[in-house]
Amino acid sequence: QKEVEQNSGPLSVPEGAIASLNCTYSDRGSQSFFWYRQYSGKSPELIMSIYSNGDKEDGRFTAQLNKASQYVSLLIRDSQPSDSATYLCAVPTGNQFYFGTGTSLTVIP
């Protein structure tokens, strides 16, 4: 079983819609969870972090964490074409970060 799993997509949503990205993890002791955005040909950049169960909102982005279900998600409201990218879920365990394979999102104008 992989440490971190994501649906690879591709996920397509119309402009203005809500995009929902999902991630599951295997280490029940994980304490922190990160979402990175990676544009084609570029390096990942951090967009959200979450540590406690529930929701965390930052602008159009909301991260949701459910530790009992070992599930973390990212919602993007009012999706824009500039949100088209691959979104990576990352979960640190000890000294290492474990990344999902990423979900490719396309926002259609």
Next chain:
Amino acid sequence: DGGITQSPKYLFRKEGQNVTLSCEQNLNHDAMYWYRQDPGQGLRLIYYSQIVNDFQKGDIAEGYSVSREKKESFPLTVTSAQKNPTAFYLCASRWSGGEYSYNEQFFGPGTRLTVL
């Protein structure tokens, strides 16, 4: 500006050559990492270092070597033993203080290596 720099941005290697990818950070981070990314795949850990003069193998260390002689620098050498080195290479760093598990990784801009 604080950050991570990687050079070169693009690198071409002939079969049988060793090449070294540079990674420098001025964030005063103790931990540094090297990842490889292939098209459609996630990040795979090559090597990481928590402190100067110490480093550990990641999941795909075969055919690669690293050194950590300075806190700011963590160069990666791709040796001729690496049979399929064409990929996007990413260097990252992470602060080791505070609540360590809550500290994110920061990435450099990457080096794209192509074997001719």
